[in-house]
Amino acid sequence: MGKIIQALHLIHDYVQKDENGNIESKNRVLRDISVDIESGSFVVLLGHNGSGKSTLARHLNALLQPTEGTVWIDGHDTKNQQEWLEIRKTAGMVFQNPDNQIIASVVEEDVAFGPENMGVPTEEIWQRVAKSLESVDMTVYRYHSPNKLSGGQKQRIAIAGIMAMHPSCMVLDEATAMLDPAGRREVLEAVHRLNKEEKVTVILITHHMDEAVDADRVLVMDKGQIAMDGTPKEVFSRVEELQKLELDVPQITELAWQLKQQGMPLSDGILTQERFIQELEQILQHRGRGMQGVTDSI
């Protein structure tokens, strides 16, 4: 598998200048980040507010350019302005607020906006629109007005709009943060499906730890650097470190961790209820099952 994203010694400073163009203050938000993302992988990016997640995301489709270092998206250097169109076709972005991303008055026109701007022939645009809407399970809303849709539906339309540009990578910057649990589930299912079926690389930025459980890889950012990098199991085994970074672990992971602290021989980084029950049953060895359990053990 190739690398879809490569960042080498990426540094980003937000510079504030006064009226005369003199530098007033400099805030370094990304400090020497080097990371490669495998094509086709599902990566979740965690970190508290201000850790640099969103700034990093904006480097992935050349909305920002490095102060120092280099970022390549599918081999294109984001410092090269001539490459920006190609980069933005490769890496699409979905933002937090569903109401800020929809521009057309009919769903299908909104989805067609991207490919139309890219100069895709009309015939093909309609094919792409149909397919993209299908991929996020929104075909029935094709002729609807977007303003009557729920938040989760709007975000799926935004995702379809990006899919219609045939990107190989999608960056979702807290795209589920403003949604209710049902909306979140819809969006996550759609994104996972695109990753599996269309092999789209997904970079999902979120504050919901449970959304990270099914990822291939979890990156944790802190103070503009990558503080942890591993599988969900590896990262969520480090409960105390995560808490220091003002992050959580999924509740089931925390439960297992608390029990382990009390001496129960559970393994680290349990992520699912099934796994937890399996290990617990081994420890209890079929005892503790009410009256029936007691008679069994005699």
Place this chain on the structure above:
Amino acid sequence: MSLIQFENVNYIYGVGTTFEKQALKNICFTVESGSFIGLIGHTGSGKSTLIQHMNGLIRPTSGKIYFHDEDITADGYKKKGLRSKVGIVFQYPEYQLFEIDVLADVAFGPKNLGLSQEEAKKRAIEALQLVGIKEEQYTLSPFELSGGQKRRVAIAGVLAMQPEVLILDEPAAGLDPGSRREILDTIAHLYKETGMTVILSSHSMEDMAEYARRLLVMNQGELVMDGTPKEIFGRYKELEKMGLSAPKMTYLMHSLAEKGYDLSTDILTVSDAAGEILNLWRKTRMEDGEK
């Protein structure tokens, strides 16, 4: 003591238009003074409409709402007083910050109530202390603060009006886990310190389980359940039909109980679940020791 009382409240949007929609159907409930109430329901269930009725922002199509046994829907009822007594913190309240510094922003409400500059400032400082904003931050622009801090400043702005009831519509939405805990702990602390009545809505059942003492469940404009978190979450199968759920720990305990383990199922939080499982484990080990 009954603080707020809803009596057969109905609300219909856009009466007589094609958009006519009944947002509240025959709502009846009473809020006792000093309670901590959680309001749950999926998007569009009527939670926000209900909240806006509580301080007279929306007038019911029919039915009555009482505050301290006074009918706030009656003609001639003075709503200005009501709005300072029933403080609402809306979703994403940090978007409503606007003043040049933190202190001025929080003092804006009391100043509008007609209080002197001095008194308004005093109230603002008290409110900022309650939400844990440090003195050196008073002179910062609200926009220089972190997301969690901004939100606490916005809450202080409502607290400075010295309300008897604090209503918060999804106060933790969109925050990172650290700020989320910070904001909810601030609210719990306020409740403990001031004895103020708190009503809060959230999509996180885990947060509701942790903080609320009584839950109201809205579904399609109706108030369908009213009880303690344990009572409500025990009915998780009904909640699921409404697009809601129980806290994750409740599901775990039910699965274990279904497998025959002698465990309580009315468990809502991680620490309660841990206690229950540890007890069971220790019991089985003691049996081993006896053998």
